[in-house]
Amino acid sequence: MTESPLEALLDNVNVVSMTDMPSPAQLHEALPLTDAAARTVLAGRSAIREVLGRRDPRLVVVVGPCSIHDPDAALDYARRLRALADRVSGTMLLVMRVYFEKPRTSVGWKGFVNDPRMDDSFRIDEGVARARALLLQLAELGLPTATEALDPIGPQYLADLISWYAIGARTTESQTHREMASGLSAPVGFKNGTDGGLEVAINAIRSARSAHGFLGMNAEGRTSVIRTRGNPWGHLVLRGGGGRPNYDTVSVRMAEQALAKAGIAPNIVVDCSHANAMKDHAVQPLVFADCVHQVREGNRSIVGLMLESNLEAGSQPIPDDRAQLRYGVSVTDPCIDWATTETLLLRAHEQLGPALPRRSPVAA
Template sequence: MKRDLSPLSHDTPGALPSPAELRAQLPLSDSTALLIGAARQSVRDVLDRRDPRLMVVVGPCSIHDLHAGLDYARRLKALADEVADTLFVVMRVYFEKPRTRIGWKGLINDPRMDGSFRIAEGLALARRFLIDVAQLGLPAATETLDPVSPQYVGELISWAAIGARTTESQTHREMASGLGVPVGFKNGTDGKVDTAVNAIASSSHPHAFLGIDADGRAAVIRTPGNPYGHLVLRGGGGRPNYDAACVALAGQALEKGGLPPNIVIDCAHDNSNKNHTLQARVLDDVVRQRLAGNRSVAGVMIESFIEAGNQAIPAELSALRYGCSVTDPCVDWAETAAMLRAAREALRESVAALREGRDV
C-alpha cells in the first residue's frame, strides 16, 4: 500500500507542528477556499430550505489508503455532477474513529496502522488528502473527534458530525459552537434523541474554553455559537429510527427545544442493523418520506467504498484488499451509483417543483 508522505512524517513521533506551520507547509489556494465556502453555503441553504435538494454524505467509513480514497473521490465527483440537479453530494472523509473498546483509531492517530501513532504524519496526510479532494471540486465531511484536530484541517471541511458517543460531551459541544460549518449531532447509542437535542441547543450559544491557538500555544478559545446544528438519526439500542413515525417524533423534540426540525438520516449503523446491504432500503424509505412532503429530512449518510463489506487489518499491510473498508462495512461502488441514481430519478420532479415554487 503506497503512501505519499510529507517531510513531517519523519519527525520524532511525539513532536507536532503547530497548526500554522502545517497550514504553511500545505496551504489552501484562494480558488479552493472559494469552492469550500460555496459548499458550506449550499449545506446551509439545504438546512434553511432555500435549496430543495437532498444532501447526501457518502463515502468510506474511514480513510486508510489515500490512493484508494482519491480513486473513490474521482468517481464520486463524476457521479455528484450527474445528480447535482437533485442531490447535493458531500464526500465522507473520516480520519478519526471512536472505538467502543479498542481498535485502530484512524489515519490521524495511527497513519501506518502499526501502533506507532505518528500523529504529525497523520495530520499532514489528512490535510493533503482534503486539499486533493477539494481541488476536485468535491465537498468533504468528517467526524470531529479530537478537539485539537480542527485547528489543523477545519477550514477544509464543509460538514461535520459529532458521534453518538461524544454528543453528550461538553468538550465537543463547545468545539462545535466554534466550527464554521453545519454540524450534525447523532442520537445516543441507545436511540434516544434528547442528548442530541441538548447538544444542538448548547452548541448554538457562545462558549469560552481551553484550547490551542494557531501557534500551538494553550489559549482561551471564544466561540460565537453555531446556528446550524442539526440532528442525525442513526438508530440505537438495536433498533432503527429512520421511519416516518420516528422522524416525526424527532422533529417534535427539536421544535419543543426551540430548534429547527432539521434531520439527517444515517443509512448505516443501527438503522441498517449494521448490515451494509440494507442501506439501500433505508434510502428508499427516506425518498418516500420526501415524496410524501416531509422536508424535515434534509439529508442522508451512506457508508460506501469501492469494494463491498469490510476487512480486518492484517499483520502484513500488503495483504489489504484495495478499496475495502477496515472499519464498518460499506456498499460497493456499483451499488452506490445505483442508489444515488435511483434517488435522483425518484426525487427529480419534486425537487424541480420546489425550486420553481410549485405544489408537490
C-alpha cells in the same frame, strides 16, 4: 527544569513519552490552502446552509468510506463521486465522507490521523499532514468533504478544508465537543445517543448555538482561552440505537415534534448505516430508498442522508502484512460498493426530480 524526586511520583506516572507536533500554522504553511480549494469549501458550506435554511430543496448526501486508510483509494473514489455529483446536482448535493478519526468502544485502530501506518506507531504528526494533503486534493477536485470532529485539537489543523461535521453518538453528550462545535465554521450534525434517545442530541444543538469559553489551542500551538459566538447551523442526525432503527415515518415524526418543542429548526439527516441498518451494510440501500420515498410523499424535515460506501463491498481485518490489504475495502465498518452507490443515487435522482419543487419552505 529539573524534576524533583517527589514530582516524579506525582506527575505523568503513566506517560511513556511526549513528542512535539508541528503547530497548525506550520502545517498550513507546508500545505497551504489554494484558491481553488478555498472556493470548494466555501461553496460547500454555503450550499449546505442553503439546504438547512430551506432556500434549496435538494438533499445533502454525505457518502464515502466508513474511514480513510488508503489515500490513493480515497482519491480514486473521489474522482468517481465528483463525476456523479454533476449528474445528480439538480436533486442532491454530494459531500464526500472523509473520516480520519474513529471512536472505539474499547480498543482498535483509531483512524488515519492517529495511526496512519496501522501498526500502533501512532505517528500523529505524519497522519495529520497526510490527511491535510488528501483534503487539499479533494477540494481541488471541487468536491466538498465531511468528517467527524472527534479530537478537539484536530480542527485547528484541518477545519479550513471541511464543509460539514458530525459529532458522533458517543461524544454528542460531551461538553468538550459541544463547546468545540460552537466554534466550528461549518454546519454540524449531532447524532442521537447510542440508546436511540434524542435528548442528548437536542441538548447538544442548543448548547452549540450558544457562546462558549474554553481552553484550546491557537494556530501557533499555544494553549489559549477560546471564546465562540455559537454555531447556528447545528442539526439532528438519526442513526438508530437501543436495538432499533429510527428512520421510519413514525420515528421521523417524533423527532420533528421533539425539535419543535425545543425550538429547533426541523432539520433531520438520516444515517442509513449503523443501527438504522442493524449493522448490515446491505440494508443501507433499503433505508435510503425508504427516506427518498418519505420525501416523495411530502416529508419536509429530511434534509440529508448518509451512506457508508467504498470502491468494494464489505470490510476486512487489518493484516499483519499491510501489503495484503485489499484495495478499496473498508478496514472498519462494512460498506456498500461503488456500483451499488452509483445505481442508488441515480435512481434517487430520477425519483426526487418531480418531488423537490413541491418541498415548500418551513420555518427555519
